[in-house]
Amino acid sequence: MFTLFDFEDLIEQQLHHNQDRSLFYEPVDGQGVLSPSRETVYFIKYRPNEIANFIRSASLNGTTQYLIEYTANKTIQLFIRANQYLDFSRQDYRQLQHIYEGLFERVDRLCRQEETFDEEIDHLFRSHYKNLQAYLLESNGNEIFKKYRESPNVFAVKCTEYSPEFQMRLLRIDVSTIEQPVIDIGCGQQGSLVHFLRENGIESYGMDRSAWNITYLHQANWFDCTFVPGTWGTAISHMAFSNHFMHHHLRSDGDYKRYAKKYMEILQSLKLGGSFTYAPSLSFMEEILISSTESYTVEANAYSTKVTRIK
Numbered sequence: 329m330f331t332l333f334d335f336e337d338l339i340e341q342q343l344h345h346n347q348d349r350s351l352f353y354e355p356v357d358g359q360g361v362l363s364p365s366r367e368t369v370y371f372i373k374y375r376p377n378e379i380a381n382f383i384r385s386a387s388l389n390g391t392t393q394y395l396i397e398y399t400a401n402k403t404i405q406l407f408i409r410a411n412q413y414l415d416f417s418r419q420d421y422r423q424l425q426h427i428y429e430g431l432f433e434r435v436d437r438l439c440r441q442e443e444t445f446d447e448e449i450d451h452l453f454r455s456h457y458k459n460l461q462a463y464l465l466e467s468n469g470n471e472i473f474k475k476y477r478e479s480p481n482v483f484a485v486k487c488t489e490y491s492p493e494f495q496m497r498l499l500r501i502d503v504s505t506i507e508q509p510v511i512d513i514g515c516g517q518q519g520s521l522v523h524f525l526r527e528n529g530i531e532s533y534g535m536d537r538s539a540w541n542i543t544y545l546h547q548a549n550w551f552d553c554t555f556v557p558g559t560w561g562t563a564i565s566h567m568a569f570s571n572h573f574m575h576h577h578l579r580s581d582g583d584y585k586r587y588a589k590k591y592m593e594i595l596q597s598l599k600l601g602g603s604f605t606y607a608p609s610l611s612f613m614e615e616i617l618i619s620s621t622e623s624y625t626v627e628a629n630a631y632s633t634k635v636t637r638i639k
Contacts, residue, residue: 330371330378332391339399341367343406351461352476361480364453372449376439383436396432400424407464408538412487413472413575415583416537418552420467427459471581487567489516492524495566499605499632503528507561507602511535513594514568519545521564536568551590555597563594563604570606570633577612588613595624598637607632 345365353361364372371379386392400421407414416424434452438444464473475483496503508531512522515534522534522544535546535553546553550569573591576582591613594604614626614633623639 330375330382335382335395336398338367338371339402341365343402347406347410348482350476350480350482351457351464352473353478353480355480360454360457362453362457364449369446369449372435372439373444373446376441376444380436380439383432383439392432396425396428399428403428403460405538409484410482411472411485413485413572414464414468415549415551415572416467417549420463423467424463427456427463430459431456469581471579489518489520490566492521495521495564496524498607499564499566500629500634501562501564501605503530506530507599509533509560510562510564511555511560513550513563513565514572515539515545521566551586555590555593557596558599559597561599561602563598563602563606565604565606566632567607569594570608570610573610573613574608577610595635595637600637600639603634603636605632605634609633 342365345368346362349361351360351362355361383392386395403424404416404421407416431452438448438452495501503525506525510522510525510530510532512519512532512534515522515536517536517538517540519534519536519539522532525532526544533544533546535548535550537547537549539545539547541547555563569587569591573584573587576584576587591610598604609628609632611628614628614635617624617635618626623637625636625638627634627636
């Protein structure tokens with residue numbers, strides 16, 4: 329009997345099977361380098377009734393949406409682990425769920441046939457990979473995927489969560505003088521800096537699209553968050569928001585205007601005397617701030633920038 333545990337395990341195996349392969353590389357034969365895993369083929373071909381019954385049962389007991397969301401979330405996590413600069417809005421998440429809803433329906437129909445052939449399974453997954461390719465281009469543009477067309481293997485553009493002590497030192501943050509409350513924008517999955525600050529009596533919160541959802545960590549894309557004016561004593565972002573802003577500033581198809589708008593929203597969310605401290609620096613924005621407004625002071629060094637609201 330195929331169970332929910334089997335389903336989750338199969339999804340993990342399938343994603344692991346293709347995790348180092350480029351979705352955009354096309355060999356001369358045009359077949360692509362992604363494929364269904366041996367386990368996936370086995371279940372569809374030799375245990376189709378169990379798969380079909382599982383999908384039907386999920387529809388009857390109301391867990392179909394969970395299965396769709398689980399698979400879409402795992403896929404997004406895989407994309408982001410491969411390239412931290414990929415960005416997905418709430419609408420993008422819903423669109424990916426729609427893609428997987430269609431895939432499950434096609435798998436269900438295939439499993440209800442009297443016999444399933446290898447060619448049918450291959451066609452099903454090649455069609456799915458084309459849908460994922462189109463989805464990535466629509467959500468993130470063509471420019472970021474050009475390099476992925478050159479090799480069958482994915483090159484990783486990863487990020488890591490640095491130690492609290494290193495972040496504090498690089499950003500020149502002093503626990504004894506930091507203004508509260510604190511928001512760490514792009515805090516990482518574990519929110520280590522947030523935990524460190526709270527352990528030192530500082531009211532702190534974190535947000536990150538991969539963060540564990542607990543009382544003071546919020547799983548969200550910064551574009552889906554509203555930074556309310558006059559809220560924060562200190563905003564922090566180490567190798568996160570400004571890093572992505574710089575990436576879009578340098579890209580020929582970058583969404584730099586959206587980042588500039590969110591940057592100003594973060595500054596406006598500061599209390600009087602509050603500051604936004606981040607790395608890397610954004611000289612092109614800081615120069616505009618210095619020349620166009622007297623509401624903020626800018627202190628930049630070789631590693632980071634601190635913008636303080638003074639009016």
